[in-house]
Amino acid sequence: MMNDRIYYSRxxxxxxAQQRTILALVVMLLGxxxxxxxxxxxxxxxxxxxxxxxxxxxxxxxxxxxxxxxKTLKELQKDFDKLxxxxxxxxxxxxx
Numbered sequence: 001m002m003n004d005r006i007y008y009s010r011x012x013x014x015x016x017a018q019q020r021t022i023l024a025l026v027v028m029l030l031g032x033x034x035x036x037x038x039x040x041x042x043x044x045x046x047x048x049x050x051x052x053x054x055x056x057x058x059x060x061x062x063x064x065x066x067x068x069x070x071k072t073l074k075e076l077q078k079d080f081d082k083l084x085x086x087x088x089x090x091x092x093x094x095x096x
Contacts, residue, residue, distance in 0.1 A: 007013035043050060 007016065040047065
């Protein structure tokens with residue numbers, strides 16, 4: 001078990017944990033990269049078709065994200081205007 005090690009300082013223990021995390025991330029990224037290469041090699045469609053589909057999907061996601069962002073900004077503006085009105089009204093009541 002890895003936790004059976006004895007570290008002579010808290011700093012050494014943290015550094016070892018950080019190195020294990022980095023190693024795990026590197027191994028994971030290498031595995032993902034290798035998996036992507038193998039998937040592309042055995043894909044039933046041409047690379048150009050796959051690239052076009054990815055580009056189309058990215059465009060759709062971009063448009064959906066932009067629409068959602070615009071709707072959210074409009075709602076936030078309404079909420080902000082309402083809050084501003086409420087604050088102004090309360091300030092008027094306090095000054096009376």
